[in-house]
Amino acid sequence: MRKCSGCTASESPAWYCTPQCQKTHWPEHRYECGPARELTTADHLVRAVHRGRMPDDTATVFQYGLAAAWTKSAAILFEVYVSVIRDLGVSAKKMHQWRLSGPRRLHSELVKRLELHPGERQRFLHTWLAQKPWIFERLSSDREPTTMLAGIPPELIRQYASPALRYAGLPEWYTADDIRNSGMPDFWYYCFCLYVVLLPPHLQRVPGNLFDWVCFGFCTCYDDEAEMRLCDLYGELLDRCSFDEFYAATRTASLASLFNKHGLGAGMRSFPNLEDMLRTSPVSYRIVYLLKQYVLWENVKLYDHVARTFGFAYCRGEREMTELKGLYRRLFVEKRVDPLVLHQAAAKGRLYEVADESCGFRGAEKALFRRLLKEGCPKEGCPRFVPEDELYGYYYGTSKPEIDLLDLINGTASIIL
Structure with missing residues (x-):
């Protein structure tokens, strides 16, 4: 095991089994690691590619031609980015440079890179993209306000x-x-x-x-x-x-x-x-689903009751918030833990035990999540379990x-x- 050498997390640094493991996780970890440069929308795009999900933030959506993000054309364009970034290894820095050079440069570089990919699906993507330079014609720049009207006829x-x-x-x-x-x-x-x-x-x-x-x-x-x-x-x-x-x-x-x-x-x-x-x-609905929405998607509100129930209210700063959010993402996505299991664990005061059984905590990570999930509220007499009826949200309109x-x-x- 090796620790991330650039990690600024004193309480819970990132550990990796191999250099390849660290390289694979870097698009996600760089957001937690105290980046050496200002992060760009290209970094957001690269992270979205490695997560396998369309980017959620407005600036990235508009600056990379994904404005109609839930349509078929945008889904195909996102496939293009997956092929170029994940399969061919184009970096966020290079993507950012292409975009700043203008829409024609971004389009032509993507087309050229797809020519290098041997896959049959990528040949389709190459033909599709080569015929659609207009997709990039109305990209918003850093100097323009990114409004919902931009690029949507x-x-x-x-x-x-x-x-x-x-x-x-x-x-x-x-x-x-x-x-x-x-x-x-x-x-x-x-x-x-x-x-x-x-x-x-x-x-x-x-x-x-x-x-x-x-x-x-x-x-x-x-x-x-x-x-x-x-x-x-x-x-x-x-x-x-x-x-x-x-x-x-x-x-x-x-x-x-x-x-x-x-x-x-x-x-x-x-x-x-x-x-x-x-x-x-x-x-009415179980608030564990609001937790799932918060950790899987960006631009989602963290409700106070969800924060208190699942440990976010006891975080000391943004780094611990990010660590805890990453833990729940691992539980939902990698470990595929049933949300009802977390619902029941919260009711019984066993969130820490359930998470530890699934992920296997060690070192500083173990101490951090024990404090957030097991010890909970620092006030004297604060309960470690949540009554069943408080684990539901109610819509009052x-x-x-x-x-x-x-x-x-x-x-x-x-x-x-």
């Missing part, structure tokens, strides 16, 4: 919103402002946004920083492939029921019954924990969803509850 917004407007019985000429000002209840709006994602020409998946990702059960999926299968299952449900029926089931927390009614109960039960979630959501159709289409939306 109005016809694209209408293209994705029109089918949902028809299905919901609204005029197709309605704009996002018309919908927002129509006086519809919050749950209606969540349903409508889900329809924008699922109805043809559909987006790739439900953006993970939306409340829809939680309330419709996508948070129960273990990976991207499962989320896409759940999109397909919802698509089948929408084919068999009306918008009003779907909205009524959402409003009354009876989506599980709706799946059963339309012969899709077996499909629903093929997803672990989905039925459990849909029997109460969105009226006291605020309007802060979401725009543009934000939904380019995948940078969030919802404030």
Whole structure:
């Protein structure tokens, strides 16, 4: 084992078994290591590539042509970046230089690099990208404010919103402002946004920083492939029921019954924990799913109750926050720990034990996570367990969803509850 030589973490430095292990983990660790230079959007892109997820921050999305982040074209472009960065080893520094040199340079360098890749899929990507230089024509620069309007033509917004407007019985000429000002209840709006994602020409998946990702059960999926299968299952449900029926089931927390009614109960039960979630959501839900959303996605709020329950409230600074966030990401993604196991562990005061059994803590890491998860609140008499009824969130409908159709289409939306 060797410690990261540049690591500024005195309490919990990073340890690696081999130089290759350290190199593989560097795109993630550099955010925790006290970087020697200012991090750029290219660093965010490289980290997203190694995580296997589309970048979540607005600047990276717009500066690298991923503005319509949940559409098929953007998904293919992200594949291009995966091939060039992960497979061919192009660094964040070089990507940053190409982008600063202008859209034509970025496009031409990506095309040239793809020529070097021997894979059959990469030959398709090369042909696809070579025919689409216009993708990079309206990239935002460091000097421009990155707004949601940049690079998104109005016809694209209408293209994705029109089918949902028809299905919901609204005029197709309605704009996002018309919908927002129509006086519809919050749950209606969540349903409508889900329809924008699922109805043809559909987006790739439900953006993970939306409340829809939680309330419709996508948070129960273990990976991207499962989320896409759940999109397909919802698509089948929408084919068999009306918008009003779907909205009524959402409003009354009876989506599980709706799946059963339309012969899709077996499909629903093929997803672990989905039925459990849909029997109460969105009226109430386990807060462990808000934890999962926070650690897996960027631009997601950390709610105070979640912070107290899962140890973030007791962190001493940003480094410990990052370490704890990384631990939960390991549990959810690498170890595929069932969220209900963490829910039960919090109820019994056994979060530390469950995490240690899965990850095997050692040294400073062991001391840090014992303090955050086992010892908990430093105040005298503070309980180490959480009563069962405090492990749920409840939707009271006291605020309007802060979401725009543009934000939904380019995948940078969030919802404030």
